[in-house]
Amino acid sequence: MSTNNTNSVCPICGKDRIIAKTYKERIGNSVVQTTLTICPDPKCQAKLNVQLEKEKVIRDGMKLAAERRLLEQKQRRSSGFRKTSRIV
Numbered sequence: 001m002s003t004n005n006t007n008s009v010c011p012i013c014g015k016d017r018i019i020a021k022t023y024k025e026r027i028g029n030s031v032v033q034t035t036l037t038i039c040p041d042p043k044c045q046a047k048l049n050v051q052l053e054k055e056k057v058i059r060d061g062m063k064l065a066a067e068r069r070l071l072e073q074k075q076r077r078s079s080g081f082r083k084t085s086r087i088v
């Protein structure tokens, strides 16, 4: 058993992926450790990078569309918003 076991295999060649780097990210009040794994085969990893890049473009596009939808919803909601005030 390798101590470098990442519990993930490469989707292209099926080899055990290796840890490229780990880094800690601060999200709100908690620190999240992210582990970046790569394929031990550089040629294979290059193919994966191309694939990831394509997915990223699609994801970014979806994110933008979702943000636009959210903005439209907010605008619609605020236009029908009735202000109520109460003396306390």
Ligand SMILES: [Zn+2]
Residues within 6 Å of the ligand: 010, 011, 012, 013, 014, 015, 039, 040, 041, 044, 045
């Ligand atoms: Zn691979």
